[in-house]
Amino acid sequence: MRPFLLGVLSVIVVLAVGGFAVVWFGWFPAAADAPPPFPGEKWAANRVVKENIAREEPQPPYPFGPSTDALVLAGAKLYMTNCSVCHGSAGSKESNVAKGQYVPTPQFTKHGVDDDPEGETYWKIEHGYRMTGMPSFKGSLSEEQIWQITYFLKRGMSNLPPAADAVWHQTHGD
Ligand code: HEC
Known part of the structure; x- marks a missing residue:
C-alpha cells in the first residue's frame, strides 16, 4: 500500500511542478493570432458556457x-x-x-x-x-x-x- 501511495504522491508533485513551470516560463502562446494550444480547450469552454446558461438563464414570462x-x-x-x-x-x-x-x-x-x-x-x-x-x-x-x-x-x-x-x-x- 505504501509504495502505491508514494507513487501517486510523486505523480501529483510532478504534475504540479510541471504545470507551474509551464506558466512560469510562459511555454504556451499568449498571442491572439495563435491557434488554441490545448487540445479540447474549445470543447471544454463551450460545454461550460452551455451548462452555466442552462442553470441561470431567465425563464418566461420575460x-x-x-x-x-x-x-x-x-x-x-x-x-x-x-x-x-x-x-x-x-x-x-x-x-x-x-x-x-x-x-x-x-x-x-x-x-x-x-x-x-x-x-x-x-x-x-x-x-x-x-x-x-x-x-x-x-x-x-x-x-x-x-x-x-x-x-x-x-x-x-x-x-x-x-x-x-x-x-x-x-x-x-x-
Ligand atoms: C469586442 C467584440 C464584441 C462586442 C463589442 C460584442 N460581442 Fe458578442 N460576442 C463576441 C465574441 C468573440 C463572441 C463569441 C464567443 C464564443 O463563441 O465563445 C460573442 C458572442 C455573442 C453571442 C452568442 C452568439 C451565438 O451564436 O451563440 C451573442 C448573442 C452576442 N455575442 C451578443 C452581443 C451583443 C448583443 C452585443 C452588444 C450589446 C455584443 N455581443 C457585443 C464579441 C463581441
Whole structure:
C-alpha cells in the first residue's frame, strides 16, 4: 500500500511542478493570432458556457415583453452603438476588430440568434463570456436596455419592422 501511495504522491508533485513551470516560463502562446494550444480547450469552454446558461438563464414570462416594434427599434439603436463593431450590420463589412478576435465573432449578418430563447440571449449580453472578446454589459446597460437588444435579435434580421431595419442598414463607421 505504501509504495502505491508514494507513487501517486510523486505523480501529483510532478504534475504540479510541471504545470507551474509551464506558466512560469510562459511555454504556451499568449498571442491572439495563435491557434488554441490545448487540445479540447474549445470543447471544454463551450460545454461550460452551455451548462452555466442552462442553470441561470431567465425563464418566461420575460420582463418588458411581449416584443413590440418600439422595443425592437430601441434595441436596434443600442445594438449599433454597442455591438455592431464586432457582430456586424447590414450597412458595413466585417470590421477589423471582429476579424482580429481570438475567438471568432459570430456575424449576425450571416447567422442570427433568433432561434435561441430570449432568456439565453439575455444571459449572454448581461454576463458576456470570460476570456473571449464578448463583454459583459451588466455594468454599462440597464436591464431594460439589455432586454430591448434581446428583443431586437429575437425578431430576426430579415424580419425587422421598417424603422429598425433602417437602423440595421446604417454603417458602424468602420
Ligand atoms: C469586442 C467584440 C464584441 C462586442 C463589442 C460584442 N460581442 Fe458578442 N460576442 C463576441 C465574441 C468573440 C463572441 C463569441 C464567443 C464564443 O463563441 O465563445 C460573442 C458572442 C455573442 C453571442 C452568442 C452568439 C451565438 O451564436 O451563440 C451573442 C448573442 C452576442 N455575442 C451578443 C452581443 C451583443 C448583443 C452585443 C452588444 C450589446 C455584443 N455581443 C457585443 C464579441 C463581441
